[in-house]
Amino acid sequence: MRLESGGWTRQVTQRELGVSKAMAGVNMRLNAGGVRELHWHKAAEWAYMLYGSARITAIDARGQYFVDDVGVGDLWYFPSGTPHSIQGLGPDGCEFLLVFDDGDFDEDNTFLITDWFKRTPTEVLGKNFGVPATMFGHTPDPSQRYIFPAPLPGPLTSDKPTGVAAVPQTFSYRLLAQEPIRTKGGTVRIVDSNTFPVSTTIAAALIEIEPGGLRELHWHPNGDEWLYYIEGKARMGVFAGSGQARTFDFQAGDVGYVPFGMGHYIENVGDTPVRFVESFKSSYYADLSLNQWMALTPRELVDAHLNLDPKVMDALLKQKAPVVPA
Numbered sequence: 001m002r003l004e005s006g007g008w009t010r011q012v013t014q015r016e017l018g019v020s021k022a023m024a025g026v027n028m029r030l031n032a033g034g035v036r037e038l039h040w041h042k043a044a045e046w047a048y049m050l051y052g053s054a055r056i057t058a059i060d061a062r063g064q065y066f067v068d069d070v071g072v073g074d075l076w077y078f079p080s081g082t083p084h085s086i087q088g089l090g091p092d093g094c095e096f097l098l099v100f101d102d103g104d105f106d107e108d109n110t111f112l113i114t115d116w117f118k119r120t121p122t123e124v125l126g127k128n129f130g131v132p133a134t135m136f137g138h139t140p141d142p143s144q145r146y147i148f149p150a151p152l153p154g155p156l157t158s159d160k161p162t163g164v165a166a167v168p169q170t171f172s173y174r175l176l177a178q179e180p181i182r183t184k185g186g187t188v189r190i191v192d193s194n195t196f197p198v199s200t201t202i203a204a205a206l207i208e209i210e211p212g213g214l215r216e217l218h219w220h221p222n223g224d225e226w227l228y229y230i231e232g233k234a235r236m237g238v239f240a241g242s243g244q245a246r247t248f249d250f251q252a253g254d255v256g257y258v259p260f261g262m263g264h265y266i267e268n269v270g271d272t273p274v275r276f277v278e279s280f281k282s283s284y285y286a287d288l289s290l291n292q293w294m295a296l297t298p299r300e301l302v303d304a305h306l307n308l309d310p311k312v313m314d315a316l317l318k319q320k321a322p323v324v325p326a
Helices: 113-118 122-129 290-295 299-306 310-315
Strands: 002-004 007-012 024-030 035-040 045-059 065-071 074-078 084-088 094-100 172-174 181-183 186-191 203-209 214-219 225-231 233-241 244-251 255-258 263-268 274-280
Touching: 024 035, 024 084, 024 225, 035 113, 045 203, 065 074, 094 225, 094 274, 203 214, 203 263, 214 290, 225 244, 233 255, 233 274, 263 274, 299 310
Parallel strands: none
Antiparallel strands: 002 007, 007 024, 024 094, 035 084, 045 065, 045 074, 045 084, 045 094, 074 172, 181 186, 186 203, 203 274, 214 263, 225 255, 225 274, 233 244, 233 263
């Protein structure tokens, strides 16, 4: 954990979780007024708001602006190289999850505006901005910024520049406003470039499982899966093929990872709902259901493989049920 005057941050990358080669994650807290400094990075950034509210800003390569206030359950996505900022709002700031499409991403190795100013000659800065060079050279050290306290901003309208256009595709998305896929065992909300067009490299789902429920036996055909557990107690079984399988227990704040193609399930083993985000380095979300596969394969062929009781065969579902009840 990196503790700063304006909040804190902690990260899980390939360095901490060796199997996590395709994606990395950061859990960040900003106090009211706390700012994650104006910066950019090589990886795309996808975010899910866990607590409170924040103001986010950015511009695109065409000089079009973006500014929005986001709250619990909202998302944002900043494409690779897009400069942006995040500030915690009142009364108690915010906490959020960041997912990056690069397992080697390092939150401590981003392009910071103060760092660039400190590494550029004052005469170059003066020439660039059209003012005397003597007006520079007093930039705070980057170690004093990164996550730092600042006055709370005014109304959202006051931060919208005049005389320029807004970005044509919004960088934020209200996930909880989306009607979920409902089953007896829980709910699923899927977000990818089909519903959130700007999010071209990260697809995700917000899953809620009732006590005793199960995220069904399934696998994903479009990449590794990076998971963050928001609440509850869960058990995940992963089938790696070639006679290999492992089972893991998780609780709120834990991170899981399922390499490409591996079959798995997630079971709620607590007495309260389990809620987690599963994310993928992909423009679209996709999963394959073991139950549905068997139901849509000739019955005699399935029976020849598994010698199942006819009642099992009769119970197979032709329509996918991503979460099943206890």
